[in-house]
Each structure stands twice: as structure tokens, then as C-alpha cells.
Amino acid sequence: MDIQFLGAAKMVTGSNFLITTKNEKFIIDCGLFQGNDETEALNREGFKFNPEEIDFMLLTHAHIDHSGRIPLLVKEGFTGNIFATKPTVDLCNIMLLDSAKIQETDTEWDNKKRMRAGKPLNEPLYTTKDAENSLNNFRECYYDEIILVNDNVKFRFSDAGHILGSAIIELWITEDEKTTKLVFSGDLGMPNKPILNNPTYIKDADYLIVESTYGNTVHENRENIIQNLIKIIDETSAKGGTVIIPAFAVGRTQEIIYELNEYYEYNEDIEYHQRVPIYVDSPMSLRATEAFLNNTYFFNDKAKNLIFKGDNVFEFDNLKYISSVDESIALNKVKFPRVIISSSGMANAGRVRHHLKHNLWDENSAVVFVGYQAKGTLGRILLDGKDSVKILGEEIAVKASIYNLDGFSGHADEPMLLDWVNSFTTKPKKVFIVHGENDEQKEFYKTLTNNLKLNCEIPELYSKYELKPNEEKVYDEISKEEMEFNLYLEIEHIIERMKQLKEQDLSINFKDVDLKKYSEVKRNLNEIKDNLMDLTRYVENKKK
Incomplete structure (x- = not known):
């Protein structure tokens, strides 16, 4: 198995990583290159793989530097599933259509100048229709679910605290009956931010791919900033x-x-x-x-x-x-x-x-x-x-x-990044530092190698590395105790929220509801009741 760094390598844009195993080819993120003219020209160079050969994709979050070339990917033949959290799917419905409109408008503007200069005209990178088509490939996921893509690959999204729906990816890949665990940090956020939960701490990995946007920066205190x-x-x-x-x-x-x-x-x-x-x-x-x-x-x-x-x-x-x-x-x-x-x-x-x-x-x-x-x-x-x-x-x-x-900033600073990496109870045998500019990455590299004694690499754009399975340890996705605790916790949380809702004056909340909203709320309530019945049957069957 190997990984190729096709974006966000020695730069903070164009996130795209290709994983090739004996049985699969899949990608993590597919972002636009943004910045100066030289950087944005990379979008026109084409993919370094055949999109038709990609089996599926995992998307960390909706920001365009992570999602913005998805319409182009589908346009050029990708037909697989794009797994993302539900908020990411909803936000991509907005952002990819907006990005397509920008592609069309910018190309139209540029072609007017090219026409006057007698130069050949350009086509937009992709169109609104391409963006609309790509949205059919998305599959909604929730945090903490373990998704079995096939017999060889499974993954879990955890909250990255960067934007709504942003995810850390834990990825288990089995080859020749040996499992290798990869962790992609995605873009990590700061703790104690409004709206968002704190980034999730991960326990173990064979290989870690970690962002470094602010790898040599300490953010000002949040209260001071406000x-x-x-x-x-x-x-x-x-x-x-x-x-x-x-x-x-x-x-x-x-x-x-x-x-x-x-x-x-x-x-x-x-x-x-x-x-x-x-x-x-x-x-x-x-x-x-x-x-x-x-x-x-x-x-x-x-x-x-x-x-x-x-x-x-x-x-x-x-x-x-x-x-x-x-x-x-x-x-x-x-x-x-x-x-x-x-x-x-x-x-x-x-x-x-x-x-x-x-x-x-x-x-x-x-x-x-x-x-x-x-x-x-x-x-x-x-x-x-x-x-x-x-x-x-x-x-x-x-x-x-x-x-x-x-x-x-939505990105973790150096102390937070260091704390997050240091929280691994079993240290990765290799850490790839991505999504950062040169100075930030070099300093973060020094911090991780000197302070945490980790084996680190700052990949070049388009570089490829072999990933070898861990012969010594097999990582459990989740223990029986954790599963039991998490499910009980979720049920208690739902019961508490239902109690709070019952205490509200529902006649005031719903007095101005229209037919469309009524139908939407009614459907959601029916789904909740249906899921509660499934849970009830499951509990009763386990008692027998």
C-alpha cells in the first residue's frame, strides 16, 4: 500500500491524497488550489490519476480547498461514493454550486480579454451542471459511526472542531490479513470555540497525516480577540x-x-x-x-x-x-x-x-x-x-x-496541534506534516521530532510513500465497553432533550407553521418514532 500527496504538500491548499492498495484506489479530499496565479494554474494540470479508477472518496470538510475539484473529478469519470458528514454534504450543496458559478463567470471574463487579444478561448474548469451532477455521489455519515466500505476498508469520522461537520478520519486498511491504521487530522480547530465541539483526541495510529497551518504560531486568547x-x-x-x-x-x-x-x-x-x-x-x-x-x-x-x-x-x-x-x-x-x-x-x-x-x-x-x-x-x-x-x-x-x-482562525495553533499529537497513547511510527507553508512546517517538524521524538516527514508535492503494516499490534476499532457506554450516553442525551422540549410552550412554537414546514416537521417526527421502535425491538430481543 502507498500514499501519494497530490495537494496540501508544502502549501495550504489543494488537499488531495491518493491511497493505493492491492485491491483499491481511493482518495481523501479533492480540493481546489487557491492563491496566486502560479498556484491556481495547478487546477488546470489535471489529476495525477485516472478518476475512472477511483473506487470511493472520503471528504474531511466542505471548504473549497478540500472539496472544490469534486465536480471536475465526477466530470472526468469518477462514479464512486463520496463519504462525508451530514453538515458537510449540506454545505457542499451550497459551496460547489457557488464555486461552479465562479468558474463560469471568471472564464467568461477572461475569454473577453483573450478574444480581444486574438488568443484561443478557455473552458471553465467545470460548470454548474457538473457541480449538480457531483452532488449525487455524496453519502451522509455521522460522527463515531464505523463505516464498512468493503471487506478491506473501514473508517470513522470524528469531530475536528474546524467548521461544522469537519472530520478527523480514522482509516483501517487490511491487506494480506494485516491491518494498517491511518489517521488524517483534516483541518483541526481550537478548543472552546462558539458553536463547535472541541477536536476529538485519537488514541492510536500506524501513520498520521497532520495539518500544520499554524504550526509555529500561538493564537491570542479568545476573550481578548472578542x-x-x-x-x-x-x-x-x-x-x-x-x-x-x-x-x-x-x-x-x-x-x-x-x-x-x-x-x-x-x-x-x-x-x-x-x-x-x-x-x-x-x-x-x-x-x-x-x-x-x-x-x-x-x-x-x-x-x-x-x-x-x-x-x-x-x-x-x-x-x-x-x-x-x-x-x-x-x-x-x-x-x-x-x-x-x-x-x-x-x-x-x-x-x-x-x-x-x-x-x-x-x-x-x-x-x-x-x-x-x-x-x-x-x-x-x-x-x-x-x-x-x-x-x-x-x-x-x-x-x-x-x-x-x-x-x-478556524485552525489549531502550535500548542493545540502539539497537544493533539501528543495525546496518542500509541505513537504513530511515521507522521506526515501537510497543509502548511514552509516556515510553519519546518518549525512544527522540529517540535515534533525534538520534543515528542516522532519520525516525521514533510512530503513534496506529488511524492509517494510506501506504508507498511504494523507487525506488532492490531488496533481495535472500538471496544465492547466503549460501544455500550456510547449508546447509553446517546440515549440519555436524547431523553434529556425530549424533556426540555416537552417543557416548552409548543403552541407558541408552532402557531405560525405553514404547510411546507408542517410536512417537514411531521416527517422528522415520524423518522424519530420509527427509529425509537427499532431501538425498542432491539432492546427487547436482547432481553430474551
Whole structure:
């Protein structure tokens, strides 16, 4: 068996790993390469394998640098299952269609220039139709299920705490009656984040593939970050300026809204005039937020409890979602203190570029970056301190204050990464360090080799490694005791939630329900009752 690193190798983009065994070929992730022109050109080089020969795919999460070439994969002949968590499937329904639209629009724009220059025209990497077709290959999974793909391969998704539905993959592969265990960290998150659960700690692995985005960075304290954001908003508003927050439509936007909801809704000291208007100007953010609300099962307990108490954590009085182009344009026709949260998170595309064009030159305004900025992106250029930038064909002076609140990052920092790797009770015999830039990876490599005495490798792009089975140990997927404990825990959790629901005034909750919503809730209740009957029959049979 071998693994080939076809993306996210010495770079933070294009995640794609090919596993080849005696019996199977499958991939982990299939992401777009994002960044400068040189990096994005990799998308046009084609796959380093025949998509028709790939048996199945496992997807860690919905972010485009992990999922964005799936429509191309299907377009070129892949017909297998794409296993992902339920939230990931729901978010990919939004993100892949949006990505296809961007592919079509960018190609149309580029072809106009090519036509004038007498150059041959390009085709989009894939179309909306290709994206729609690829969605038929997805198969929904839940955390902690052990999925038997076939007699040789089984896997389990565990919560990675990065975005909703993000997963760590535990993978058991059997060849010649010997089983090798691989663990893919995916993108790991920080502990104690809003909405999300903490990353799951894994016990053992033969081989570990771990991200290193912030492998040499310590994030600022979470509470300090929120206070700093509020301070920036208040100070900028006092000057009559605008705060622009380029934010990823999936994950970061919802996280910021959640934090602002908590600040404005539960802070009695805030006067009405201090409630600065907050605008979320991103149609995809709105759709993603709806997907979040359809997957509250995956929220952490604090967020679940707020929802059970009737708090829509993504709404508050001074928040407004912008959907139409006309409303978006209108935001820049009048100057008044406000916050505009808009995608893309690296400011390389989308409506945020228009808002930057109209506010970067204003010394009273501010731009706040809340996530990773890849090399070559407008966000990275602004953080690097350029005096002027070209946006939408126009040179714009940079006079607004530029802030980088990397504590909002969805990625684990060096202490968290080290703690997670160190938690393995049986250490991997080899660790592959991926998804990081050169400096971060080198420092993380030193930390893992010197501090934890691990055998580490930083793979080159397209490099291949043989993976040998562990002759000394066979890893159990899950013990009988764990299975029993987990099932009892799940049942107790459901009973508790049902008690909480029963205590609510259901006549108020359902008084305005329409036929469509009635049918949806009725179907969900019927599924719950059906599953409860299955569980009842199982328990009764075990008693006999």
C-alpha cells in the first residue's frame, strides 16, 4: 500500500491524497488550489490519476480547498461514493454550486480579454451542471459511526472542531490479513470555540497525516480577540467609519455573528445608540447559515441550550442580511458607521472587493481579517502593508487601518496541534506534516521530532510513500465497553432533550407553521418514532 500527496504538500491548499492498495484506489479530499496565479494554474494540470479508477472518496470538510475539484473529478469519470458528514454534504450543496458559478463567470471574463487579444478561448474548469451532477455521489455519515466500505476498508469520522461537520478520519486498511491504521487530522480547530465541539483526541495510529497551518504560531486568547473586535468596531464607528470584515461564508461568518449576538443580546450595559448596524453581505453566507440551523444536532452544548431556550443565535436587532445586488450597492452610496461582513475571506473575489474599493482609501475606516490569508491573495497583500492595491481595475490607496485577528482562525495553533499529537497513547511510527507553508512546517517538524521524538516527514508535492503494516499490534476499532457506554450516553442525551422540549410552550412554537414546514416537521417526527421502535425491538430481543 502507498500514499501519494497530490495537494496540501508544502502549501495550504489543494488537499488531495491518493491511497493505493492491492485491491483499491481511493482518495481523501479533492480540493481546489487557491492563491496566486502560479498556484491556481495547478487546477488546470489535471489529476495525477485516472478518476475512472477511483473506487470511493472520503471528504474531511466542505471548504473549497478540500472539496472544490469534486465536480471536475465526477466530470472526468469518477462514479464512486463520496463519504462525508451530514453538515458537510449540506454545505457542499451550497459551496460547489457557488464555486461552479465562479468558474463560469471568471472564464467568461477572461475569454473577453483573450478574444480581444486574438488568443484561443478557455473552458471553465467545470460548470454548474457538473457541480449538480457531483452532488449525487455524496453519502451522509455521522460522527463515531464505523463505516464498512468493503471487506478491506473501514473508517470513522470524528469531530475536528474546524467548521461544522469537519472530520478527523480514522482509516483501517487490511491487506494480506494485516491491518494498517491511518489517521488524517483534516483541518483541526481550537478548543472552546462558539458553536463547535472541541477536536476529538485519537488514541492510536500506524501513520498520521497532520495539518500544520499554524504550526509555529500561538493564537491570542479568545476573550481578548472578542474584546479587540468590539473595540475596533466602537472606535471606528466613533469616527464615522466603516468596518469591513472579509470572512469565509461558511464557518467564520457564523462564528462572528454568534459572538456579536452574545455581545449585543446579553449585554445590558449597551445603549441603543451603541448598537452599530451589522450587515452580512453574502448570499452564500445566508444559505450557509440556514444549513447551520438545519444541523444544530452537531452544535456544542452551549449553542444547543441557547436554541432550546428560543434564541436564534444567528439573529439580533442590529443585524441585517443582504441578499440582493441592489442592496449591496446601496451600502456604498451613503457613509455612516456600520460593520460589513462579506466574503470572500481572503478578499480575492466576491462582494467584499467592492466594499474594499469604497472604503480602503478612508482613513476613518478599518479592515479586519479573521482568518488565514494565502500568499498572493489581496488579503495577504494588505496584511503585508502595501500602500496601494488594484481592485476591480482601479488603483486604491490603503489608508484604512488594517487589523489581523488570527485568534478567530478556524485552525489549531502550535500548542493545540502539539497537544493533539501528543495525546496518542500509541505513537504513530511515521507522521506526515501537510497543509502548511514552509516556515510553519519546518518549525512544527522540529517540535515534533525534538520534543515528542516522532519520525516525521514533510512530503513534496506529488511524492509517494510506501506504508507498511504494523507487525506488532492490531488496533481495535472500538471496544465492547466503549460501544455500550456510547449508546447509553446517546440515549440519555436524547431523553434529556425530549424533556426540555416537552417543557416548552409548543403552541407558541408552532402557531405560525405553514404547510411546507408542517410536512417537514411531521416527517422528522415520524423518522424519530420509527427509529425509537427499532431501538425498542432491539432492546427487547436482547432481553430474551
